[in-house]
Amino acid sequence: MSILVIAEHDNATLNASTLPTVAAAKTLGGDIHVLVAGSGAAAVAEQASKLDGVAKVLHTDDAAYEHALAENMAALVAKVGADYSHILAPATFFGKNFMPRAAALLDKQPLSDVTAIEAEDTFVRPTYAGNAFKTVQLGDTPKMMTIRTTAFDPVATEGGSAAIENTESAGETGLTGFVGRELSKSERPDLATASVVVSGGRALGSGENFEKLIEPLADKLGAAIGASRAAVDAGYVPNDYQVGQTGKIVAPNLYIAIGISGAIQHLAGMKDSKVIVAINKDEDAPIFQVADYGLVADLFDALPELDKALG
Amino acid sequence: MKILVPIKRVIDAYVTVRVKADQTGVETANVKMSMNPFCEIAVEEAVRLKEAGKAGEVVVVSAGPELCKETLRNALAMGADRAIHVLSDDELQPLAIAKLLKAVVDKEEPQIVMLGKQAIDGDHNQTGQMLGGLLGWAQATFASKIDVEADSATVTREIDGGLETLKIKLPAIITADLRLNEPRFTSLPNIMKAKQKPCDTFTPDDLGVSIEQRYKTLKVSDPPARKPGVKVGSVEELVDKLRNEAKVI
Numbered sequence: 001m002s003i004l005v006i007a008e009h010d011n012a013t014l015n016a017s018t019l020p021t022v023a024a025a026k027t028l029g030g031d032i033h034v035l036v037a038g039s040g041a042a043a044v045a046e047q048a049s050k051l052d053g054v055a056k057v058l059h060t061d062d063a064a065y066e067h068a069l070a071e072n073m074a075a076l077v078a079k080v081g082a083d084y085s086h087i088l089a090p091a092t093f094f095g096k097n098f099m100p101r102a103a104a105l106l107d108k109q110p111l112s113d114v115t116a117i118e119a120e121d122t123f124v125r126p127t128y129a130g131n132a133f134k135t136v137q138l139g140d141t142p143k144m145m146t147i148r149t150t151a152f153d154p155v156a157t158e159g160g161s162a163a164i165e166n167t168e169s170a171g172e173t174g175l176t177g178f179v180g181r182e183l184s185k186s187e188r189p190d191l192a193t194a195s196v197v198v199s200g201g202r203a204l205g206s207g208e209n210f211e212k213l214i215e216p217l218a219d220k221l222g223a224a225i226g227a228s229r230a231a232v233d234a235g236y237v238p239n240d241y242q243v244g245q246t247g248k249i250v251a252p253n254l255y256i257a258i259g260i261s262g263a264i265q266h267l268a269g270m271k272d273s274k275v276i277v278a279i280n281k282d283e284d285a286p287i288f289q290v291a292d293y294g295l296v297a298d299l300f301d302a303l304p305e306l307d308k309a310l311g
Numbered sequence: 312m313k314i315l316v317p318i319k320r321v322i323d324a325y326v327t328v329r330v331k332a333d334q335t336g337v338e339t340a341n342v343k344m345s346m347n348p349f350c351e352i353a354v355e356e357a358v359r360l361k362e363a364g365k366a367g368e369v370v371v372v373s374a375g376p377e378l379c380k381e382t383l384r385n386a387l388a389m390g391a392d393r394a395i396h397v398l399s400d401d402e403l404q405p406l407a408i409a410k411l412l413k414a415v416v417d418k419e420e421p422q423i424v425m426l427g428k429q430a431i432d433g434d435h436n437q438t439g440q441m442l443g444g445l446l447g448w449a450q451a452t453f454a455s456k457i458d459v460e461a462d463s464a465t466v467t468r469e470i471d472g473g474l475e476t477l478k479i480k481l482p483a484i485i486t487a488d489l490r491l492n493e494p495r496f497t498s499l500p501n502i503m504k505a506k507q508k509p510c511d512t513f514t515p516d517d518l519g520v521s522i523e524q525r526y527k528t529l530k531v532s533d534p535p536a537r538k539p540g541v542k543v544g545s546v547e548e549l550v551d552k553l554r555n556e557a558k559v560i
């Protein structure tokens with residue numbers, strides 16, 4: 001049995017989402033190979049070779065992979081991965097984009113968002129916004145899947161010394177051209193991996209209030225900032241702040257939900273946080289059902305107080 | 312230009328879904344069903360492209376039991392021109408659905424297949440990408456803005472770090488994210504009109520597609536429960552608990 005893990009990266013640095021994906025591969029117990037497809041991404045291949053538990057790094061260097069376009073990535077994964085027992089990628093927007101396409105090229109049914117591995121062919125995954133967990137037995141080989149990164153503890157980034165092998169490109173499909181990216185810039189920790197997340201909802205009322213009330217709190221706690229869909233839709237914060245069924249899945253040590261009602265679609269993205277705090281003026285808000293500590297208060301009073309209390 | 316929009320009937324987004332006591336699935340008896348919200352956004356986008364003169368015909372397709380016809384009629388009431396029902400009472404997994412859709416695409420030859428990015432029941436987020444792979448077409452998933460030109464489309468996508476813009480060659484697959492548009496409400500006259508619009512029915516056999524299942528569901532269980540929390544009386548108490556009890560700050 002050997003397992004292929006597809007690395008997520010930006011051609012310079014290995015994305016943290018790769019670490020729990022390798023951890024998931026380790027629970028399967030076979031040789032683990034990591035595919036680094038990029039353009040000028042030798043440093044990433046180097047980083048991948050040091051990951052704990054990795055036996056070999058396959059490095060494909062081609063301009064076709066610079067932006068991880070799904071058509072090119074899927075063609076490569078289908079070509080390189082066909083003889084593996086399992087192919088894993090992180091269940092981020094990166095992995096979700098190409099993995100199903102690669103699976104279709106190999107005539108396989110993939111699994112999305114796997115949260116537990118019970119046997120070599122038996123996996124658990126959430127459905128209905130996390131309201132029902134399905135245990136499924138997958139017949140296809142290779143077994144292709146994306147891994148929910150919050151469900152597995154990341155492997156160490158040091159200790160391994162895997163060989164790096166160059167692997168031939170599958171070429172440019174020419175179907176899609178990259179135009180540009182508009183990435184949110186922030187000095188704060190990455191939302192997906194931060195140990196503290198402060199999230200704001202519709203009740204904040206404006207982008208200015210996010211700046212005035214949420215940002216200082218996040219700075220004091222060394223936290224990433226998240227938001228509900230309502231806050232994103234209203235334009236208070238960018239789309240990549242959205243936590244939930246269709247946004248990011250987070251599981252920090254501390255999640256503070258401020259002025260968020262706790263709709264099932266929001267809970268789907270943060271319910272696995274270790275400690276949940278909710279501040280909401282409605283004592284019946286559903287968010288209190290998952291909160292370890294609930295404070296019924298007007299956020300416009302509570303946040304300045306909290307800021308003071310934290311010193 | 313023809314646009315094909317595959318749609319799915321699902322348990323309504325605002326219903327609290329309950330796992331059956333025997334762990335074979337979720338309760339569906341007497342539960343409100345609706346068009347998957349992401350599919351609704353896809354239908355809306357296609358109809359808007361038609362209204363803007365960029366698309367000629369909007370065809371909707373749904374695979375599943377007889378009741379899917381209701382969902383198709385909803386889409387017709389939103390402004391789609393014609394419906395195709397792939398009738399099947401079997402469990403259809405995403406690969407099988409993608410294969411059924413490929414057969415429909417081969418018949419209909421649309422320039423764009425517009426889908427929702429995921430269905431809120433299975434939460435797979437796979438069908439569009441798989442169809443793209445089977446057809447060998449360009450794909451732009453998680454779209455929040457679409458500009459259609461004669462033989463290409465410029466699509467802005469929601470990704471992990473922000474937004475990405477791609478130019479895809481047509482024919483292509485596009486999957487809709489939440490912020491692409493706000494679907495319209497259907498009016499009574501349009502619902503009446505929709506009843507006159509054509510709906511063809513095929514079976515997977517008619518389309519020559521095998522819908523073999525690739526995974527078996529062993530059980531369906533409740534999510535892990537959280538232990539009940541407490542309400543705190545003040546900001547000071549909250550900070551004290553976080554520092555000294557939970558030890559997270």
Ligand SMILES: Cc1cc2nc3c(=O)[nH]c(=O)nc-3n(C[C@H](O)[C@H](O)[C@H](O)COP(=O)(O)OP(=O)(O)OC[C@H]3O[C@@H](n4cnc5c(N)ncnc54)[C@H](O)[C@@H]3O)c2cc1C
Pocket residue numbers: 200201202203227228229230231242243244245246247248258259260261262263264265266269279280281282285297298299300324348349431489
């Ligand atoms: C298909 C689909 C997918 C979705 N995906 C997501 C997703 O990924 N993520 C997500 O978050 N949502 C998602 N949603 C939306 C979700 O259903 C809710 O509409 C949304 O989460 C609500 O955001 P909110 O809690 O900020 O706003 P509201 O529900 O309006 O809640 C605002 C809360 O603020 C409280 N409040 C008001 N004023 C104050 C004050 N001064 N002080 C303190 N509290 C105050 C109110 O009591 C209320 O509880 C999705 C919906 C659908 C249909």
